[in-house]
Amino acid sequence: xxxxxxxxxxxxxxxxxxxxxxxxxxxxxxxxxxxxxxxxxxxxxxxxxxxxxxxxxxxxxxxxxxxxxxxxxxxxxxxxxxxxxxxxxxxxxxxxxxxxxxxxxxxxxxxxx
Amino acid sequence: xxxxxxxxxxxxxxxxxxxxxxxxxxxxxxxxxxxxxxxxxxxxxxxxxxxxxxxxxxxxxxxxxxxxxxxxxxxxxxxxxxxxxxxxxxxxxxxxxxxxxxxxxxxxxxx
Numbered sequence: 584x585x586x587x588x589x590x591x592x593x594x595x596x597x598x599x600x601x602x603x604x605x606x607x608x609x610x611x612x613x614x615x616x617x618x619x620x621x622x623x624x625x626x627x628x629x630x631x632x633x634x635x636x637x638x639x640x641x642x643x644x645x646x647x648x649x650x651x652x653x654x655x656x657x658x659x660x661x662x663x664x665x666x667x668x669x670x671x672x673x674x675x676x677x678x679x680x681x682x683x684x685x686x687x688x689x690x691x692x693x694x695x696x
Numbered sequence: 697x698x699x700x701x702x703x704x705x706x707x708x709x710x711x712x713x714x715x716x717x718x719x720x721x722x723x724x725x726x727x728x729x730x731x732x733x734x735x736x737x738x739x740x741x742x743x744x745x746x747x748x749x750x751x752x753x754x755x756x757x758x759x760x761x762x763x764x765x766x767x768x769x770x771x772x773x774x775x776x777x778x779x780x781x782x783x784x785x786x787x788x789x790x791x792x793x794x795x796x797x798x799x800x801x802x803x804x805x806x807x
Binding site: 589673692 | 786795
């Protein structure tokens, strides 16, 4: 069966520090991968998605970047964090070639101080 | 553009009573519709989906959803609410590159 992992689970970082969040998927190949942010409140904001290694699409211009160095690995990064980067970051995947039925990871709670 | 709307920020229901969480959609063509649930500090979990066929779709944890084409609705329902059903619920529809989610409805079930 397929599983999705995210780490770390929680992170507290000072303003201006770098960021690296990692997401990996097991039990499938060539998935579509997604990064979302959920700010206090509730709505989900799509940040990046990837349909293959090295293929990244950005939905929102911002302080963040994403990379997909391996088929089942998706990394969210920042060189200098802002207070507004605080939130709950969710990684998700779908079988390649479809946007249906996304499966989400457990999330990373980021607090920028 | 494909979109969904969840008109209620919060729904309150007593344990044992039936619950309904509302969702309306705006899509071109035949709709594919989804419901997800999010417990505190967790990722979203898939509950159920409508692709085609029966208008009443059954999903996880005793939830079901009723597809109504004339009212463009896909309301989530459960005959008897549990306190453990308290969570944030999202409906969603496929967009160009990903699912488009509603803003979410908080369901609070009181003992």
